[in-house]
Amino acid sequence: MKKILLAIAWAWVTIPLGWGVYQSVQKSMPLFSQPPTPAEASR
Amino acid sequence: MNFLSREATVAEPGFNRWLVPPAAIAVHICIGEVYGFSVFNVPLTQAGAGWTIPQVGWVYSIALVMLGMSAALFGKWVERSGPRKTMVVSCACFCGGLLISALGVKLKSLWMVYLGYGFLGGIGLGLGYISPVSTLIKWFPDRPGMATGMAIMGFGGGALIGAPLGVKLMDHFKTATSVGVAEAFLVMAILYAISMLFGAGLVRVPPDGWSPAAWEPGQHRKPMMTNAQVGVDRAWKTPQFWCLWIVLCMNVSAGIGILGQASKMCSDMFGVSAAVGGGFAGLLSIFNMGGRFFWSSISDLTGRKTVYSIYFLLGAILYCAVPWTQSTQNRTLFVIVTAIIITMYGGGFATIPAYLRDLFGTYQIGAIHGRLITAWSVAAIVGPSLVNYISTAKIDAGVPRAEAYNSTMYLMAGLLIVGLVANLLVRPVDPKYHFTESPKDQNR
Numbered sequence: 006m007k008k009i010l011l012a013i014a015w016a017w018v019t020i021p022l023g024w025g026v027y028q029s030v031q032k033s034m035p036l037f038s039q040p041p042t043p044a045e046a047s048r
Numbered sequence: 049m050n051f052l053s054r055e056a057t058v059a060e061p062g063f064n065r066w067l068v069p070p071a072a073i074a075v076h077i078c079i080g081e082v083y084g085f086s087v088f089n090v091p092l093t094q095a096g097a098g099w100t101i102p103q104v105g106w107v108y109s110i111a112l113v114m115l116g117m118s119a120a121l122f123g124k125w126v127e128r129s130g131p132r133k134t135m136v137v138s139c140a141c142f143c144g145g146l147l148i149s150a151l152g153v154k155l156k157s158l159w160m161v162y163l164g165y166g167f168l169g170g171i172g173l174g175l176g177y178i179s180p181v182s183t184l185i186k187w188f189p190d191r192p193g194m195a196t197g198m199a200i201m202g203f204g205g206g207a208l209i210g211a212p213l214g215v216k217l218m219d220h221f222k223t224a225t226s227v228g229v230a231e232a233f234l235v236m237a238i239l240y241a242i243s244m245l246f247g248a249g250l251v252r253v254p255p256d257g258w259s260p261a262a263w264e265p266g267q268h269r270k271p272m273m274t275n276a277q278v279g280v281d282r283a284w285k286t287p288q289f290w291c292l293w294i295v296l297c298m299n300v301s302a303g304i305g306i307l308g309q310a311s312k313m314c315s316d317m318f319g320v321s322a323a324v325g326g327g328f329a330g331l332l333s334i335f336n337m338g339g340r341f342f343w344s345s346i347s348d349l350t351g352r353k354t355v356y357s358i359y360f361l362l363g364a365i366l367y368c369a370v371p372w373t374q375s376t377q378n379r380t381l382f383v384i385v386t387a388i389i390i391t392m393y394g395g396g397f398a399t400i401p402a403y404l405r406d407l408f409g410t411y412q413i414g415a416i417h418g419r420l421i422t423a424w425s426v427a428a429i430v431g432p433s434l435v436n437y438i439s440t441a442k443i444d445a446g447v448p449r450a451e452a453y454n455s456t457m458y459l460m461a462g463l464l465i466v467g468l469v470a471n472l473l474v475r476p477v478d479p480k481y482h483f484t485e486s487p488k489d490q491n492r
Contacts, residue, residue, distance in 0.1 A: 025207075025209040028212040029333055032327045036331065
C-alpha cells in the first residue's frame, strides 16, 4: 500500500512535468530546423 | 482545524520520507505558473476593457513583489504553523486570487485582477514557496541541497505546465465575444487547488530527534556547515545573511535579465521569427528547471560556497561569450551558452536554502529563507529593467539591433563578479549569534 502511494505521488508530479517538457521541446524544434540565416549561410 | 496543525502532520513510524518531495513539488508546480503568466498578457488586452500591455504587466510585478513581502513577513508564522496549514492557506490565496481575477476579467475591472492574481495570489506564492523548505531539510539532513532542489525545480517547471495549459484552455473557451481568459483562470484555479491540497494532505514533518538510518550528525560535514542554531531575528543581523542576499540578488538579476527577454533577444540577435524566439524561451525554461535539481544536488558534494563560485565565475565567462556567438552567428553555440547560464540561474535559487541551513541551522530556516527572498523581488525589477533600458538606449543610439545586447551581457558578467565577491566573503556565523539556551528564549 505504501509503495502504491509512493508511485501515485511521484506520478502526480512527473506526468504533468513531463507533459510540460514535451510541449516546450516541441515548440523549440524550429530553432534547430529553421533554414540558416544569410550570415550563417555565408560562413 | 486539528488536521492542519503541525502536531497532526508528525509522521507515523515507518513513514517513507520520499513521499515528502512530491508533496512539495505538487505545490510548487502550481505556484510556478506565475513564470508563465505572460501568455495571458495579450489576451487580457483583447478582453474588451481597453487594457494595455504595460497596465497588464503590473499583474506579474505585483505578484512577485508580494511573493517576497509575504515570504519575509509570514516566515515565522510558517515555522510555527507547519507545512500543511501553510500549504492550505497558500492554496486559498493563490487559487482564490485566480478566481477573483476571473471575475475581474468578466466585470472588466483591472483592479480586481491586480487584487486577485497580483496581491492575493502573490501572498499565496510566497507562502507556498517557503512552506516545504524547512520540512525537506529536516527529512534530508544527509542531502539538503538535493531535497530543496527538487521542490524548487517544481517551481521552475510550473511555467512549462502553466503556459501551454493556459494557451490550450483559452483556445478551448474562446468564442466570438470572449478571449477565454476568465474561463481559463477558473479551470486553472480548480486544477491547481486539487494538486496543492493533494500536496498538503501528503506532507509530514519528522518526529523530534529523527534522523535517517545509518546517518549521524557530523558525518560528511563540510567546513561551512554548523550544528548550531540561529533564529531569524538574529540571522538577518549577521553579515552572512546580507552576503547571501547580495549573492541571490546578483545571480537572479543576471539570469532573469536573459530569461525575461529570451524570445526578443533571440529574434534580434539571430533574425529568427518571433515563434522561433518563443521556442527558445521555452527551451531555456527546461534548463532553468533541470539546473535547479542538478546544481543543488552537486552542492551536497562540493559544498555551497564552491558551487556558487562556479555559478559566478563560469557564468561571467559565458555572459562575455554571448556577443561572440552573435558576431559569428553561431546559433547552436548561442543556445548552449545561454542554456548553461540558465541552469546556474536556477541552481542559484535551489541551492540557497541549503546554504542558509549550513550557516544558520534548521530551527527557523523557512523564516530566514523567506526574508532572503526579498532579494528575488528586487532582482525581478532590476534585471529586466537593465536589459530593457540598455538595449533600447543602444538601438536609439544607432547600434544595430543584433549587437544591442552586447553591453548588457558585459554588465551581467559584472553583476556576477559582485556576487562572487559577496560569496567569497561568507564565513561561518560568529558564535555570539548562536543559541546559548533554548531556541524559544532567543526569540522572546
